[in-house]
Amino acid sequence: MALHESTYQPKSRFAKWMDERLPIGRLMHTQFIDFPTPRNLNYLWTFGGILTFFLMAQIVTGIVLAMHYQASADDAFDSIEKIRRDVNFGWLLRNLHAVGASMFFLAAYIHIFRGLYYGSYKTPREVLWIIGVLIFVVMMATAFMGYSLPWGQMSFWAVTVITNLFSSLDSVIKGLGTTIVEWLWGGYAVSGVTLNRFYSLHYVLPFVIAGLVGLHLWALHLVGQNSPTGLDIKMKSDAVPMHPFATSKDAFGMSIFLLLFAWFSFYLPDYLGHADNYIPANPLVTPPHIVPEWYFLPYYAILRAIPSKLFGVIAMFSSIGVLLFVPWLDRSRVRSAKYRPAFKWFFWLFVFTCLALGYLGSKPPEGAYVLWARIFTAYYFAFFLVVMPLAGLLERPRKLPGSITEAVLGGDAAQRAPNAV
C-alpha cells in the first residue's frame, strides 16, 4: 500500500542477520505494528482479534483434551467423565473447550453481522469475504464433529439426523444418497467407526481453519480495513498505526469478551449444552426432542420449514452458500448501512429473523412454529435475493463524508489535520 511504509529497523546483530535471510521480524513489524488502521474503527472491529484468540484457545485446550480422550464407541463417554473427574483440572479444560466453541460462534456471528452492516464484502474485499465464508463453513463442520465426540445421546442422534440428510439425494439419483451416507458412516449405521473418522477430522480441520485465517489476514492486509463510514484510507490523517492504537482497543474488547467466556465456563458450563448428552449414546432409544447446539438452530429451523426433505436440505445449505454471492448481490454504491436509510432497517429485520429462526429451531416442528419458520425463512432469503439487489437501486443514500478524517473531525478541521499522530 502506498500509504504504508515500513519503519522496521533491526536492532540486534541477530535481527540484522535474520533480516537478510528470513525477514519474518520485518513482516510482523510491517503488518502488525506499522499497519495503518482507520482511526474511526469501533468495538465491532475487535472481533477479528477475539476470533483469532478463540481459534488458538480451542486448539490448545483441544490438544490437551486429546491426550486423555479415547475415540471409541465403548470408551468415549467414559473417558470424558474421567477427564471431568480424575484428570487434574480436566473439568476446567473440558468446560473451556465446550464453552469456547459457543463463544467462538457468538464472536463469529457478530463479526459476520458487522461485515454485512458496514458492507465489508464490497469491492475490493470480495475475496476477503469469500475466505471468511469458507472459514465459517469449516468451523461449522469442526464444531459438528466435535459435538459428536462425547458420544452422548444428543451427540449420537445429531450425527444420525444430520448425516441422514444426504439420503434425500436418493430422490435425485437412485442410490446416490444412500451411498454417500454409508460412505460418511463407514458402515450401515452410525457407529464407533463414524466416531473415529469424525475425531480424526475434528483434530485436523482447525489447522485448515488456521491456514484459511492466514489467507483471510493476507487479503485483509493487502486491501486494508473497511471502516464504519465505509470509506477507505485516503490520506495519512485517516489512519493510525495498528500498534498501539488498534492493539490497545482490541485488548480492551477482548478483555470484556473474556469476562463473558469466564462467566459461562465457571458458572454456566452446561447451560449452552443439552442434558441428554450426559446419557451415554444408545442407538435403541431416540430422545423425545433432537436439537442441535444453539449455534445451528437457525439452519435447523430452515431445514424443517420446507415440507420436502430434499428441498429442505437444499435450503439449509443455500442459507450459508448464498453468503458467497453477497459481494455481487448487493448493488449499492455505498458500503456502510450508516448512510443507507432503507437498507439499515432491512438489516435489523434480518438480525431479528436470524434470532427468531434460532428460537423456532429449538421448538418442535408443529402448529404455529412451522408457519413462522416459513415466514422467517422466506425473509432470510429475500434479504439476500431481493433486498440486497433492489435496495441499492431504489434508496437514496445519505451524503457521504469526503474522508474518514472529515467524518471524525468535521469538514474544516480535515484541512488542518494532515496527520493523525
Next chain:
Amino acid sequence: MKRPDPAWHFAAVGLLALAALAGAALVHAEEIAEEHAAARQEWPFAGLGGQYDRAQLQRGFQVFQQVCTACHGLKRVRFRNLAEPGGPEFPEAAVKELATTWPYQISGVLDDEGNPIERLPGLADPIIGPYKNDKQARAAQNGALPPDLSLIVKARNLESHAPWYSHWLWMLVDVARGYQEGGANYVYALLTGYADQPPAFKQAAAGRLVEVSGTEVGDKTGIERCATVSPGEDGKPDTCNKLQDGMYYNVGFPGHQLAMPPPLSPDSVIEYQPDAGSKASFEQNARDITAFLAWASDPNLDARKRLGWQVLFYLVITTLLVYLVKRRIWSRLKH
C-alpha cells in the same frame, strides 16, 4: 425539501412491536415467576456463590445407602471420592470400612490360577449396585432398568415454559443468576411427585375429557382415572392414557407413568443421627439425596465456583487497566 424517510415507518412499527413485546413479557412475568417458585427449590450449591453443604451430602449418602443401593449403582464415583475435599468428606478410615463392608462385590477379576472370582471393593473401586449388567437388572426388575445414578442430575433438566415473548428475558435472568439447578429440581420433583392414583376425568361435550374434583368422584358413572390425556385432534375424542400394570403415577415424570416404586415415603422417613444438622422428614430426605446425587454428577462444583471468582476478579482488574491504557493512548487524537 427533505423527503420523508421510509425508515421512519419501520422505526415506528418496530418501536410499537417492541413496546407490545415488553408489555406482554411483564404481564406474563408473574405467572412464570410462580411456576419457577413451585418448581425451583433452594439449594445450598445454587447460583454464583453456592457450595455443597457437607452435612447435607452426608445425610444424602445415608439415604443413598439405605434406599437407592437396593437397585441403583453409582459407578462413576469411587469410594475414595467420599473422603475427598468438596464432597461429603467422611473420614478416610470410615470410607475404608464402608468399602470393605459394601454388600456388592467387584466381579470380573481373576485369581492366580486364572479363574474368575469376586472380591470386596477397596477405596479405589467404584460404588457399584446390585446388578452385574443391564440384562441382569432388567430380569430382576420386570423389564425396567434402574439407571446408574452417577450422572442423573446432569442428565435431567426442568425446562421453563415461558412463551416466546418472554423466553429471552428469563434466559437473561438465568444467565445473570448462574442458574444450573434444573437437574436437581427435576430429581426432587420426581422423588416427591408420587400420588396414590391418577386424577379422575369425565366425558364432556365433543369427546373432551375434563378433570373432576374429589367430591364429584363419589358419583362413579363415567369417571376414568387417566395418567395423561392425549387431546384428540381434528374433532376426534380425547384419549385417556390409563396407568399400566406395575407402573406408578408420578407427576414429576414425563408421561406420569414410572416403573420405580416410590423410594421415599412420608410414612417411613429415613431417620438421621441427632448431630446430622437437620431433622428428618420426607421432604428433607428427598432434598438431601438430591443434593448428594448433584455432587456425584458434578464433584468439582466447589472448586469450580471458587476458582471462578478468582478468575473474574483478575479479569475485571485487567480489563480496567487495559481500558485506562487504551484511553490514554487514544487521548492523543480525536476519534
